[in-house]
Amino acid sequence: MTVADVQFLAIEGSVSAPAGFRAAGVSCGIKKSKGLDLALIASDAPASAAAVFTTNKAQAAPVLVSKERLRASGGRGQVIVINSGCANACTGPDGHRTAEVMADAAARSAGAPSSSALVASTGVIGVALDRQLVSDGIAAAWRELSRDGGPSAARAIMTTDPFPKEAAVEVTTPAGTFRVGGIAKGSGMIEPLMATMLAVVTTDAAVEPVLLQRALSAVTDVTFNAITVDGECSTNDCVFALANGASGVTLGERDFPLLVQALTRVCEPLAVGIVRGGEGATKLVTIEVSGGRTDAEAKQAARAVANSPLVKTAIHGADPNWGRLVAVMGRAGVAFDLERARVRIGEVELFAGGRPYDERAPQASDHLTGTDVRLRLDLGAGGSGTARMWTCDLSADYVKINAEYRT
Amino acid sequence: MTVADVQFLAIEGSVSAPAGFRAAGVSCGIKKSKGLDLALIASDAPASAAAVFTTNKAQAAPVLVSKERLRASGGRGQVIVINSGCANACTGPDGHRTAEVMADAAARSAGAPSSSALVASTGVIGVALDRQLVSDGIAAAWRELSRDGGPSAARAIMTTDPFPKEAAVEVTTPAGTFRVGGIAKGSGMIEPLMATMLAVVTTDAAVEPVLLQRALSAVTDVTFNAITVDGECSTNDCVFALANGASGVTLGERDFPLLVQALTRVCEPLAVGIVRGGEGATKLVTIEVSGGRTDAEAKQAARAVANSPLVKTAIHGADPNWGRLVAVMGRAGVAFDLERARVRIGEVELFAGGRPYDERAPQASDHLTGTDVRLRLDLGAGGSGTARMWTCDLSADYVKINAEYRT
Numbered sequence: 001m002t003v004a005d006v007q008f009l010a011i012e013g014s015v016s017a018p019a020g021f022r023a024a025g026v027s028c029g030i031k032k033s034k035g036l037d038l039a040l041i042a043s044d045a046p047a048s049a050a051a052v053f054t055t056n057k058a059q060a061a062p063v064l065v066s067k068e069r070l071r072a073s074g075g076r077g078q079v080i081v082i083n084s085g086c087a088n089a090c091t092g093p094d095g096h097r098t099a100e101v102m103a104d105a106a107a108r109s110a111g112a113p114s115s116s117a118l119v120a121s122t123g124v125i126g127v128a129l130d131r132q133l134v135s136d137g138i139a140a141a142w143r144e145l146s147r148d149g150g151p152s153a154a155r156a157i158m159t160t161d162p163f164p165k166e167a168a169v170e171v172t173t174p175a176g177t178f179r180v181g182g183i184a185k186g187s188g189m190i191e192p193l194m195a196t197m198l199a200v201v202t203t204d205a206a207v208e209p210v211l212l213q214r215a216l217s218a219v220t221d222v223t224f225n226a227i228t229v230d231g232e233c234s235t236n237d238c239v240f241a242l243a244n245g246a247s248g249v250t251l252g253e254r255d256f257p258l259l260v261q262a263l264t265r266v267c268e269p270l271a272v273g274i275v276r277g278g279e280g281a282t283k284l285v286t287i288e289v290s291g292g293r294t295d296a297e298a299k300q301a302a303r304a305v306a307n308s309p310l311v312k313t314a315i316h317g318a319d320p321n322w323g324r325l326v327a328v329m330g331r332a333g334v335a336f337d338l339e340r341a342r343v344r345i346g347e348v349e350l351f352a353g354g355r356p357y358d359e360r361a362p363q364a365s366d367h368l369t370g371t372d373v374r375l376r377l378d379l380g381a382g383g384s385g386t387a388r389m390w391t392c393d394l395s396a397d398y399v400k401i402n403a404e405y406r407t
Numbered sequence: 408m409t410v411a412d413v414q415f416l417a418i419e420g421s422v423s424a425p426a427g428f429r430a431a432g433v434s435c436g437i438k439k440s441k442g443l444d445l446a447l448i449a450s451d452a453p454a455s456a457a458a459v460f461t462t463n464k465a466q467a468a469p470v471l472v473s474k475e476r477l478r479a480s481g482g483r484g485q486v487i488v489i490n491s492g493c494a495n496a497c498t499g500p501d502g503h504r505t506a507e508v509m510a511d512a513a514a515r516s517a518g519a520p521s522s523s524a525l526v527a528s529t530g531v532i533g534v535a536l537d538r539q540l541v542s543d544g545i546a547a548a549w550r551e552l553s554r555d556g557g558p559s560a561a562r563a564i565m566t567t568d569p570f571p572k573e574a575a576v577e578v579t580t581p582a583g584t585f586r587v588g589g590i591a592k593g594s595g596m597i598e599p600l601m602a603t604m605l606a607v608v609t610t611d612a613a614v615e616p617v618l619l620q621r622a623l624s625a626v627t628d629v630t631f632n633a634i635t636v637d638g639e640c641s642t643n644d645c646v647f648a649l650a651n652g653a654s655g656v657t658l659g660e661r662d663f664p665l666l667v668q669a670l671t672r673v674c675e676p677l678a679v680g681i682v683r684g685g686e687g688a689t690k691l692v693t694i695e696v697s698g699g700r701t702d703a704e705a706k707q708a709a710r711a712v713a714n715s716p717l718v719k720t721a722i723h724g725a726d727p728n729w730g731r732l733v734a735v736m737g738r739a740g741v742a743f744d745l746e747r748a749r750v751r752i753g754e755v756e757l758f759a760g761g762r763p764y765d766e767r768a769p770q771a772s773d774h775l776t777g778t779d780v781r782l783r784l785d786l787g788a789g790g791s792g793t794a795r796m797w798t799c800d801l802s803a804d805y806v807k808i809n810a811e812y813r814t
Contacts, residue, residue, distance in 0.1 A: 055738070056734060056737040056738045057736075057737040057738070057743040057745070058733050058734055058736065058737030058738075058743065058745045058748075059737075059745075089730070090730060090733055090745070090758070090761070090762075090763060092761045092762050124730075125730030125731075125733070125734070126729070126730050126758075126763040126765065230716045230717065231714075231715075231716070232715065232716070232717050232734070232735070232738070234734060235733075235734050235737060307638075308638075308639065309637045309638065309639070309716070309801075309805070309809070310637065310639050310809055313805070313806050313809035313810040314809065314810065316806065316810040317809070317810030319810070322533070323496070323497060323531075323532030323533050326465050326497055326532070326642075327463060327465055327532070327639070327641065327642050328639070329464075329465065330463040330464040330465030330466075330642060331462070331463045331464070331465075331639070336464040336465065338464070338465045338466075338497070341465075351497070351533075354497070354499045355497075355498075355499050356497060356533040358533065394716075394806060394810075395806060395810075396803035396806045396807060398716070398720070398806070399720050399723065399801060399802060399803045399805070399806060400803060402716070402717055402720035402721065402724070403720045403721065403723045403724030403726070403801075403802075
């Protein structure tokens with residue numbers, strides 16, 4: 001099947017939209033607010049599993065345990081358990097054991113081998129996660145599992161995210177119809193400590209584990225790894241995928257582009273949702289870089305712009321400050337030619353051919369007053385390298401959220 | 408001479424404290440505020456000259472012209488002219504010519520060859536610098552040059568710096584006494600556009616150009632290149648040094664450690680002053696990293712911590728948030744061992760041996776409420792690599808200063 005033969009339809013729901021998946025979110029008492037704090041996502045039958053983990057060298061216990069389980073199972077999985085309110089990070093051997101107990105309890109509920117459970121946590125670093133609360137929570141969540149449980153699961157993994165992130169797509173192919181669904185949480189702070197990006201993607205297509213892993217890595221690269229709120233990388237970041245084959249549609253090696261496209265249709269809105277819900281964010285900023293010597297250099301420049309506090313504050317203030325953009329492109333550590341570089345804000349070109357067009361600043365400022373901002377930057381390095389990243393503006397609220405003393 | 412034979416005495420004054428140097432700061436009309444906006448620093452006799460320039464690939468015209476002059480003169484110089492209020496960056500061939508005219512006018516005043524003038528600018532990017540204003544300003548400044556002109560010069564290079572940065576030291580050696588003096592400006596924004604770090608260091612020791620350049624580069628590395636306010640690198644950054652030999656003391660190859668130490672005594676307080684006067688800064692943060700595989704890795708980790716918005720906001724809020732420090736050390740891209748890593752805030756160890764000591768958080772918070780904060784971080788990588796950097800906290804005022812629309 002080629003992508004051209006295929007129709008993509010955005011549908012309601014998320015992780016439990018694909019056939020053979022159920023989900024639940026419960027409150028088990030980790031969050032003092034009594035909010036939902038434990039999510040369970042389960043496939044009715046064993047599934048292929050894949051994951052992408054944080055590159056932070058200070059890895060939380062659930063990250064280490066999920067890696068171990070995924071290795072032990074050879075890329076098979078059936079159940080994912082996630083708690084919010086406690087990151088179970090920097091918690092020593094005891095914390096590692098707690099993550100194992102958590103995964104074991106989830107696997108036992110599903111009647112599945114212990115290696116088929118994946119586990120993730122998000123919340124305060126350095127605080128012990130209560131095993132009894134989690135075990136009771138898993139039992140409760142198991143009883144609540146349902147085809148309608150996606151929204152609860154999406155809420156149960158939130159920390160101070162302003163809204164839940166859910167997406168799903170139905171893919172109609174000559175070989176049949178399958179679905180992909182996903183949930184994510186973003187960079188909100190809990191009692192303000194390092195937050196975490198988590199996502200779970202499910203599909204009822206049948207996909208071999210190796211292919212699923214390859215597709216998930218490729219899609220993560222251009223979605224979850226192409227966003228930034230503040231340039232920080234958590235100890236707990238995870239993206240999980242399960243593919244259970246319940247739709248009857250099998251995607252093989254030749255369907256790789258289709259699989260990537262289908263996963264992207266779910267992961268991209270989730271990733272963009274994380275940025276929209278970024279701490280103190282008032283604007284979503286899409287950064288498109290062209291003219292890089294390579295795609296990697298274009299991405300490096302896009303990332304430098306996306307994390308520049310001067311750019312992010314200028315956008316917050318609707319200031320069409322092309323000078324800051326040029327300065328960041330110049331310091332990004334990639335090939336750059338000032339005479340050939342170009343800066344566009346919205347549809348307005350403000351710098352090209354080595355000279356500014358300041359008289360157009362008012363139109364660019366109009367664009368920046370909106371909640372969706374587009375920056376198009378050409379490095380002028382003569383190559384065909386391109387990249388896209390999403391970020392948000394930097395507001396005084398970001399500082400307030402993160403400067404308050406945790407109590 | 409070895410450093411042990413030598414006495415260092417901090418003295419009043421700055422660039423005109425060493426013998427045979429005069430300075431002035433005047434208002435020539437570039438700043439609409441009518442504030443001082445043009446500085447001249449001149450040696451009575453030809454001097455050795457050295458410089459360190461921004462690594463930004465979008466280099467302003469004065470940076471390019473100063474590089475050309477320094478190359479043409481073979482490291483000789485006699486006069487430095489600096490304007491504030493306009494960066495003369497991204498101004499095309501016209502701006503390049505303006506920087507040349509500016510250097511030529513300064514050299515002509517001094518009756519010196521055109522290659523012996525260095526030029527720098529700071530202020531708004533992309534706006535033409537008025538040649539007539541600058542030429543008239545140079546003539547006026549030349550008439551005002553005096554041994555007491557250091558403070559005026561220090562003020563004339565400021566943009567929105569909250570205070571001028573001056574330092575000087577008298578060095579008594581068995582071979583005689585010499586002085587080093589310097590001025591600097593930091594990261595304040597003018598009509599808010601990319602600001603610039605500029606510094607001028609003078610000494611009445613006699614130093615060959617090659618040795619002066621080597622010493623200036625070494626000292627810049629551990630002073631001006633060891634500070635960060637917001638991780639941004641300007642199009643206009645310059646550090647200049649002049650050595651005129653008027654003291655009668657000659658420093659040769661064997662005196663390199665002494666030369667480095669003498670320059671450091673001036674450059675370190677100037678660099679720290681830039682951070683203290685950083686945009687919205689309320690605290691000076693000294694970050695000392697140990698246990699790196701190499702010094703370079705330790706510096707990379709120190710820089711990551713110094714630029715982390717989560718760390719900087721936590722310090723602003725006096726939150727002893729060791730979790731954020733561990734997380735940044737883990738993502739810094741250097742060797743790191745969580746089990747052997749250590750985090751100290753002030754004198755309080757909050758994380759060691761893989762476990763937190765949260766019960767000590769109140770004492771650490773006390774330390775953070777002060778205006779001078781010290782973080783000591785051990786990467787646990789088993790090496791002897793160390794580094795020190797200075798940064799400031801991130802406040803809501805930083806956002807306000809940089810989000811206002813330039814008018």
